[in-house]
Amino acid sequence: MPNPTQKFDLPTEVISNELIAENHYLLRCSCPEVAARALPGQFIHVLISQGSGLLLRRPFTVYTIDDDQITMLYQLIGEGTNVLSGLKFGDSIRVLGPLGNTFDFSVTPNPAIIVGGGAGIASLMLLATALRDADVHTLALVGSMNQARLLSVKDLQAIGVDTHIATDDGSVGHHGFVTELLTHLLQTHDLQNPVIYACGPDGMLRTVTKIALDSGIPTQLAMENRMGCALGVCLGCVCKVQLSEGGFEYQRVCTEGPVFNAEDIIW
Amino acid sequence: MSDTHPSLQVSVADIRMRNPVMTASGTFGYGSEYVDFIDLNQIGAVVVKGITSVPWAGNAMPRIFETPSGMLNAIGLQNVGIDGFIDKKLPYLRNFDVPVIVNVCGEQVEEYLDVTEKLDAADGVAAIELNISCPNLHCGGMSFGVDPKLTDELVKGVRKKTTLPLLVKLSPNVTDITVIARAAEDAGADGLSVINTALGMAIDINTRRPQLANITGGLSGPAIKPIAIRMVWQVYNAVSIPIIGMGGIMTGDDAIEFFIAGASAVAVGTANFVNPRASLDVVDGIEEYLERHRMHSIAELVGSLEVP
Numbered sequence A: 001m002p003n004p005t006q007k008f009d010l011p012t013e014v015i016s017n018e019l020i021a022e023n024h025y026l027l028r029c030s031c032p033e034v035a036a037r038a039l040p041g042q043f044i045h046v047l048i049s050q051g052s053g054l055l056l057r058r059p060f061t062v063y064t065i066d067d068d069q070i071t072m073l074y075q076l077i078g079e080g081t082n083v084l085s086g087l088k089f090g091d092s093i094r095v096l097g098p099l100g101n102t103f104d105f106s107v108t109p110n111p112a113i114i115v116g117g118g119a120g121i122a123s124l125m126l127l128a129t130a131l132r133d134a135d136v137h138t139l140a141l142v143g144s145m146n147q148a149r150l151l152s153v154k155d156l157q158a159i160g161v162d163t164h165i166a167t168d169d170g171s172v173g174h175h176g177f178v179t180e181l182l183t184h185l186l187q188t189h190d191l192q193n194p195v196i197y198a199c200g201p202d203g204m205l206r207t208v209t210k211i212a213l214d215s216g217i218p219t220q221l222a223m224e225n226r227m228g229c230a231l232g233v234c235l236g237c238v239c240k241v242q243l244s245e246g247g248f249e250y251q252r253v254c255t256e257g258p259v260f261n262a263e264d265i266i267w
Numbered sequence B: 001m002s003d004t005h006p007s008l009q010v011s012v013a014d015i016r017m018r019n020p021v022m023t024a025s026g027t028f029g030y031g032s033e034y035v036d037f038i039d040l041n042q043i044g045a046v047v048v049k050g051i052t053s054v055p056w057a058g059n060a061m062p063r064i065f066e067t068p069s070g071m072l073n074a075i076g077l078q079n080v081g082i083d084g085f086i087d088k089k090l091p092y093l094r095n096f097d098v099p100v101i102v103n104v105c106g107e108q109v110e111e112y113l114d115v116t117e118k119l120d121a122a123d124g125v126a127a128i129e130l131n132i133s134c135p136n137l138h139c140g141g142m143s144f145g146v147d148p149k150l151t152d153e154l155v156k157g158v159r160k161k162t163t164l165p166l167l168v169k170l171s172p173n174v175t176d177i178t179v180i181a182r183a184a185e186d187a188g189a190d191g192l193s194v195i196n197t198a199l200g201m202a203i204d205i206n207t208r209r210p211q212l213a214n215i216t217g218g219l220s221g222p223a224i225k226p227i228a229i230r231m232v233w234q235v236y237n238a239v240s241i242p243i244i245g246m247g248g249i250m251t252g253d254d255a256i257e258f259f260i261a262g263a264s265a266v267a268v269g270t271a272n273f274v275n276p277r278a279s280l281d282v283v284d285g286i287e288e289y290l291e292r293h294r295m296h297s298i299a300e301l302v303g304s305l306e307v308p
């Protein structure tokens, strides 16, 4: 019987890799095995180049799936993403995946509130698509440093998601943090059965967690930690998680995560 | 089969293996994590994550950091504890025809003895690897592996508790590794694993904070291979028990270098993170080398260094 959670490690070639916003790229490759299985929130572990001098792979969420192809949207951070951004059509990478757990929307959120900070929105696009497919009323709050770095707004609007923008410098949308948009939304609307889904910098996720705890709204966070294996063996990627029976446990972002309930994370 | 087809079978410290390639402790979990990529029956031996007498929570984050040709880790021996291992992890491994070697850690001799006794009674354990060298714990394994008296006391204690083959895993963070190697041999070790990670440190120059919450961590990967080769060669010249060589092995050629330096078997560690099939690729590389050089077995290579 085929194993639905089977993971693959496959060589593939870059189909396209383009600058889509200041400091951010979108890479497309053909990866039928991953495309057929990846669920919202799941990620791939990418071996960028054996000749690049880098040892470890780099983790990126599956941004979109189009038939046999997957895309990933990534921010330039350091050496790895820098080498990645130089790849051209036909260059090879290895893709390990699909990895990790997935967002849960089995409770039928109304609305589902997607909150993405910076490249964090990349981890929420597949979710937005799945919510659309499930006819879930969805709102997206997208934050970025400035207009030049704004990500995904068009993609979200294209699938019919009501999208709101915040920029640190006010160059477009709300002048301030995306979490302020969230607070405002909750204060001004009487929401039926809201669920928050968030990914972004630690500071943002902490604020989202506080909002979640204060308002009692169920909230799921996609966590991003440094990774070694992404297969659950090195224990390098853990975050501190509250246990229902009391005490805490370090759980693996690559295996138990990347999606965690906000109320369980101990910052 | 042509008569030049080499045999990869080895028996090291009475552990019979279909090939001389093990997985290094802490880099292969409990085996199950890799079955999508590897047939465990094709590995020489599976060495599982270090086990302690009670579960350990592990260190704060961040725990890992990539460095040139290597990585630092300070995991802090997060593990399920010996009872959890025997109940939840070992039964799965019994489904395979592969020797399972259990890496044992502790902060005190009593803990090592407790774990050893339970492993000795368990079904499906081929050998014990004593981690006397974990550099991550403030008051832990470190102290045993840097002191010949402590090593002697610990290995003798454990030796009395088990008839299983006993490997002792040495720390590179010592002035003269041969002193500890001899102490372990004299105390009853059947083989030596050489080396564990080398103590290192990295700093974020913008925040001036250490890259690891633990401040220091163990360096692994190709960066430490020359140190490991040197230490295998030194230990080979100092003891008569077999050596399992490890440290930065990525390819079959790397493994061959360890055999020439004196290792009878090797273990693949950090490479598993880069390439989940690494251990089997190393097996293939070894086989190719033997064929190319018309050798019939690993034994022809072990300690075959030609000193000019």
Ligand SMILES: Cc1cc2nc3c(=O)[nH]c(=O)nc-3n(C[C@H](O)[C@H](O)[C@H](O)COP(=O)(O)OP(=O)(O)OC[C@H]3O[C@@H](n4cnc5c(N)ncnc54)[C@H](O)[C@@H]3O)c2cc1C
Pocket (backbone or CB within 6 Å): A043, A056, A057, A058, A059, A060, A061, A062, A072, A073, A074, A075, A076, A077, A078, A079, A080, A081, A082, A119, A122, A123, A223, A224, A225, A226, A227, A253, A258, B066
């Ligand atoms: C599950 C998961 C999904 C991710 N999805 C995306 C995505 O879709 N788009 C995107 O732009 N980024 C994503 N990230 C973050 C991305 O992996 C890092 O930005 C990237 O690894 C940086 O590599 P680098 O070599 O350029 O940076 P360096 O700073 O040189 O990397 C050094 C080390 O730190 C790690 N690292 C650095 N920053 C991060 C970070 N923020 N999170 C995790 N590890 C980090 C690297 O993997 C590497 O091991 C994700 C991270 C995780 C864990």
Ligand SMILES: Cc1cc2nc3c(=O)[nH]c(=O)nc-3n(C[C@H](O)[C@H](O)[C@H](O)COP(=O)(O)O)c2cc1C
Pocket (backbone or CB within 6 Å): A234, A235, B024, B025, B026, B027, B049, B050, B051, B073, B075, B077, B103, B131, B134, B169, B195, B196, B197, B219, B220, B221, B222, B224, B246, B247, B248, B249, B267, B268, B269, B270, B271
């Ligand atoms: C993340 C990580 C965890 C490790 N955990 C253990 C452990 O629990 N016990 C042990 O004896 N060695 C442990 N090691 C050391 C390895 O088994 C091996 O000796 C070392 O990494 C050198 O080999 P390598 O360069 O091929 O990784 C660990 C190494 C890494 C990278």
Ligand code: FES
Pocket (backbone or CB within 6 Å): A226, A227, A228, A229, A230, A231, A232, A233, A234, A235, A236, A237, A238, A252, A253, A254, A255
């Ligand atoms: S990255 Fe190795 S356990 Fe998660």
